[in-house]
Structures are given as structure tokens and as C-alpha cells.
Amino acid sequence: MFTYILYGLAGGGLAISFFKDRNKTKMALRKAWRSFENILPQFLSILIIIGLALAILSPETITVLLGTRSGIWGVIGAAMIGSVTLIPGFVAFPLAAALQKNGAGYMQIAAFVSTLMMVGIVTLPLEIKTFGKRATMIRNILAFAFSLIAAFVIGVVLK
Template structure:
């Protein structure tokens, strides 16, 4: 990470040396875009912080029920409304499988976690528009359900 900061700093200095006015203009444009996006990203960071407070036992309780189909629905919904980075969600998926949650339910949870963005809706809406965001999220939800059921069929958990 330090390498990236150093490289960016050197590039900024070189840009300033070669054309000071263009560099200042570019920095102003960058700041304007950054300040426009910042409120949405702060909301997302707050939501992520709250989600990370949920313990794995709570998640297992809601996903590892007796009914496969209720667990599938819970996994799809819970994954859709939460947001976690991959480096947290994949180890969590391993923990869920170790605790007895079926592969189908874990696939539903992790797939919707990565593909469906209820938490990112405000930011996504700004860039893609309301209609495109809704279409993308609904399509992702349906695809995640299909993937989860296919995993259940593959591992013999369904039928």
C-alpha cells in the first residue's frame, strides 16, 4: 500500500512540474467528484460496520434451521440486505458449513451477499438510475437463487 501512495505522490509531483495549471484543474475536478460520492460511501461504511457486529452464531441460527427452503429464503434475504467484503464472507461461509448449515443455504447467502446490493442502492441509483439498479438487483437475486438450488441439487440436499 505504501508503494501505491509513493507512486501516486511522485506522479502528482511530476504532473505539477510539467503543467501546474492542468494539475490544479485535475485536483479540483477530482475533489468535486470525491465530495459528491462521499456521503453515499459514508452511509455504506456505517451499514457495513453495523453488520460486522453480528456474530456468526446469530447468522447460523437464522440460516441453519430445520427447513431447507426456509433456510434458502433466509439466506437469500439476509445476504441481500447485508454487505461484507469477500475476505470476510468466504471464511464466514466455511464457518457456516462447519456449523452444519447446508451448502445450498450458504451458496444463497454468499452469492446474494456479493451480487445483490440493497445496502448500496443509494450510491448505485446515482450512477445507473433507479430502473437499472432495480433490474440489476432483481436479476442478481434470481440468479443467486438458481445458483443456490443448483448447489443443493449437486450436493444432494434437494430432492
């Protein structure tokens, strides 16, 4: 129901904008469409990767590797995978939901998502070039440590 309300509000806002200034509204819709077209290839490729991963890895395998019983090794493994993966946030959260539905634990998902967002192993060369080696290493080490702390807090809170 709430979704329909949001769609109604968005449609109403679009109608008001269209009646107020048709040219600006058309220009905004064109920009929105271009943004959608730019995001779509990444989004589709990630959906394919998620689909293949879920097809290859059974829920039982995901539970063993990333489930609540995988303990500290599951958290560290998820954190390591998240550290070297470069996925945008709008894809990371649906991926986390899919992993959770297939048996991954909250603590492991928290470690994966937080390192995915904060630790940048793939982007290290660019970051070193921009900020310097020392600042980059300190930032990434602290981000990794904070991700582990956040994962354990989530594990305690949601237990």
C-alpha cells in the same frame, strides 16, 4: 506442504526483487503494509461479529435456521440476509466456512454468499444515482433470482 511452497516462492520472488531494485521493493512493501492497515479494521470487526454470532447462536440454532432441513425458507432467509449485508468477499468466505462447520447447509450458504456479492440493498441509493432506478432495480432483481437458482444448483450438485 503446499503452503510452505507458496511461502518459499513468495520469499524467493521478494529476494530477487530486492536484489534487482531495492528502492522499488521497499516502496512495494510500504504500499502492501498500508493496504494491510486499511483492511485490518474491517477484517477485525467482521471477525468480532462472526465470533459474537457463533457465541450467541449455537450450532443447533444455526442448523435449524440455515441447515439442510430448513428447506426453501432457509434459502430465502439466507438470501434476504445476504442482500442487506455489506461484507467484503475476503470476509464472506471464511464466514461461510464457519457457518458450514456449525451446521448450515450448502444451498443456504450459496444463497447467502451469492446475494452478498451480487445484490446491493445497502448500496441502492448510490447505484440509482449512478445507473438510474430502472437499471438498478432490474440488475438487483435478476441478481437475486440468479442467486436463488445458483443456490438450488449447488444444493442438487452437492447433495
